[in-house]
Amino acid sequence: MQHKIFFVFFLLLSRIVLHAQTINDVEKIKERLYNLGMERSSPVESAVDQPIDNMFNSMDASGKWPDIDYQDKTASKWLPASHWKRLLELSIQYRDTKSPHFNNDTLRNTILTGIGYWLKLPPQASNYWWNAIGVPNLMGSVYILMEKDLNDRLKSRGIELIKLGVKPTHYEYYGKATGQNLLWLASAHLYAACLSNDIEGVKRVFASVGEEIKITEEEGIQPDFSFYQHGKQNYAMGYGKGFTASAAKYFYLANQTAFQFTPEKIAVISHYLLDGQQWMSRYGYLEYTAMGREIARKDIDRTPLTSALKWMMDIDKPFYNEYLAFYRRLSGIKEEKPLVGNRYFWRSDLMVHQREKYYFSLKATSDRISSGESGNGENIKGFYQGNGTYYLVRTGHEYDDIFPVWDWRKLPGLLTKQTAGTFPLFTWGTGSEGNKPFVYGISDSLYGCFGYDYDKENVTARRSWFFFDNEIVHLANSINGDTVYQSINQSLLNGKVWTSNLNSKNPGNQMAFHDSVGYCISPIGNDIYLKTTEQTGTWKEINLSASAASISKKVFSLGIDLGTNANNAAFSYTIIPAVSLDQFKKYNLTDHVVILQNNNSLQAVHQKDIEQVQAVFFSSGTVELPWDNISLQMKQPGLALIKKVNNKLVIDYSQPFPTKHIEIILDNKIVFVNNEIEIRKKE
Known part of the structure; x- marks a missing residue:
């Protein structure tokens, strides 16, 4: 008892x-x-x-x-x-x-x-x-x-x-x-x-x-460490930025109490920060296509990320150095080395390519996701954002506050019809979904390529991008539509512009240079558009809660005009980032890059310096490789990265996802066959 x-x-x-x-x-x-x-x-x-x-x-x-209007009904x-x-x-x-x-x-x-x-x-x-x-x-x-x-x-x-x-x-x-x-x-x-x-x-x-705090395919942190909010749209640098800060703050508040979070929960945020958001940034720049409506707000707020990183440095000691490096880059400390690599965010149709001297991001939209949203009077002109748009960043200031003066139908990378008048609204993402399933990328963590079966507002095309160390190549074929324009870049004017053979009858590459970036363009019968002018606009034009004060900025705009009735048109261009004018004048594209095919079913490029072929198969097909009479046949739509390393082929391929990896020794009897691909050597 x-x-x-x-x-x-x-x-x-x-x-x-x-x-x-x-x-x-x-x-x-x-x-x-x-x-x-x-x-x-x-x-x-x-x-x-x-x-x-x-x-x-x-x-x-x-x-x-x-001085406060307590009856105000402004939404944002x-x-x-x-x-x-x-x-x-x-x-x-x-x-x-x-x-x-x-x-x-x-x-x-x-x-x-x-x-x-x-x-x-x-x-x-x-x-x-x-x-x-x-x-x-x-x-x-x-x-x-x-x-x-x-x-x-x-x-x-x-x-x-x-x-x-x-x-x-x-x-x-x-x-x-x-x-x-x-x-x-x-x-x-x-x-x-x-x-x-x-x-x-x-x-x-x-x-x-x-x-x-979990990995999910609903709203929240995705398996590829992008972030969904308001449906299936990547908000990693919008709502997802606040999510990181909130989660890290909760870790701090609960630390060493009865409410302390498990290591598994902390690891989710760690991966999201370091494998997701870190790759969508370069020094002070944050990925524009991951901001949603926030792109229409004047000041980009990095504080949620820097606050989260400070809390994580205190909570998650094993990754202290990685958090510190990310924090220093966000703070604009150029002595901190940038990331180098290629990341494919397959849940959000986004590819990011980082090198020591530049950052390049490409955003497309499949029928699986939404490109973005307007709402609360914000992002009024953003309808085309995320439809093959890209951003090339070296200093982080190439697009500083350009948004009020931008021609939003000529966003960098955009292929679309040129019309006047108001932009379609896509309130909370309605109407911003893609129309085709074949929108995919492939990455080996250092290089990558991306294929886009493009279909928007009666403009259709087969489009591919190929990412190397010193070049980004874009091929387009089977382009159809009225008053179609391909924007190559639209950024703040910075310094003089140099051109060579623009709109000449020479069938070879035509060249332009601006702000330490070279462009080699093969318009294939189309006209090249180049404009350097002062453009004017207001923040209120893109955000009803913002100022109506007029703003003017000098803008560089480069593109390809495909005319009033594009019918199976095609073009190619190569961007050479982080190069001096003297270096670019001496640059010969064919010494480095060879286009193997650019047609309706297959787009493929060979980069000679690294001995890699990248290919996008919109349907089954065969690409002839530049080594030893070898061919690779893809038996259904897919993508492939094929690299010659000494006496073997290193191949990453997807049909279209997930990626598979094989290595084949080059010998006299080379042959590899499965249900997806065939690799053969001609007798």
Whole structure:
């Protein structure tokens, strides 16, 4: 009997100790939230628009600021949110021991009056994001900082508003929230739970976040480490950027508490950062096609990534050096060596090719995914983004704030009809899906090629790109459509432009040079378009919440005009990045690159310097290899990388996915046959 009593007593004592420890852990998390607030590390953008003294002195007696339109219904940049951004900054000033306003009673009363004004009749945004996510997270930061000064009425009513998107069984965002929206809503819930000492609420937050940190084929981190949000569109540098920051922040908050995340969850974010987002960036540049609507916002925010990397350096010590290198590159430290390699993000139809002196990304759209979206008045002209568009980056400044003045029908890499008037809207991605399944790439981690059976707005073509060390080759064939134009580049004008034989009757390559990039163009009977001019536009033309002030920039634009009625047209061009004009003048394309085939069924290129053939088979076919009378037959559509290494062929091929690898010794009787390919040597 005594043993039973002792056991029950021990069990009760253990539960009491565990409960006390959990309470201590909640206090530890609250303290960390407080510190994040003091560091201005808000889950949502919180920069203020006025000096401190102006904000302090301009609030009226009712608790509002006269310069804020509290009836505003703007969707993306909702003006009343500035009320909480200002209260947050004032709260920081009130708590900061180094501030001249530290513990200032007048400032304290100003903050409380501002809180009270909002709680009487909270303004409602037309965009639910502000009501359920944006304002609640700002409120949560303010409430954590000012908790000791809040009376019960302010505290309870505030917590009620902070928890707007928290339902008994799920987080609500136009239905059950997923991805970054869920992590934002959980953040608001965490503020509320800590403020009310709701241990079960805190448990629910970390459990829900843990469930969302996973590899998935729904919304969230994809198996290739791209990121889906709002359906099947790559948002790795939009919502996915915030997802990384939120997840890493949760790791920091829960570290060494009862809510600590497992190593497996931390590994998911580690892979996403280092194998996904890191490859979609170069120094200060972030991949434009992975931003979604955010490309129409003036300032690209790298803070979520740098914040995440700092937290991960502290949490995930084994990968400290990799995080630090990525952080240094994002911060623009050129002494940090860039990535070198080729990555194919097969879930998002994206290929990224990085070399020491340049970054090149190609984005296409199959019938499996969406190219992007407009919405909330943002990205009004972005309908063609992601349809064979690419970006060539050396310094990271080639496209700085070019978006208001861009001709959005001549995006770099775009093949499309040239019409006037407004752009089609593709609200939340509707109508931005591709039309064909054969949109695939293949990569051996250093080189790659990409095939695109293109079909958009009655323009069709077979298109392929081939990625080498010093060249990117683009072949196009079977082009049909009205008023079709192929954009080769459209970037900020930087320095003089040099040309040779442009639009001459010479059937060979015609050459252009600009900003340390050479272009060898074979228009095959079509005209080359070259323009250097000042272009004018406004941010408001692409984002209804932005400024209507006129902006002008000098722009370099190069392309191929295929005329008013393209009928089985074709062309090829090669981009030679990171080269001087003197070097380019001496460059002879055929010394390095030979086009083996460019037709409706097969496009193939031989790079002599590395002895590699890359081929895209739109249907079954055979390519004659440049070594020892060898041919490779693909028995169905697919892609192949064939490299001669000493006395063997190293072959990566896909039909079209996943990639398979074989190696064949070159001898007099070479033959390889399976159900997919045949490799034979002619007798």
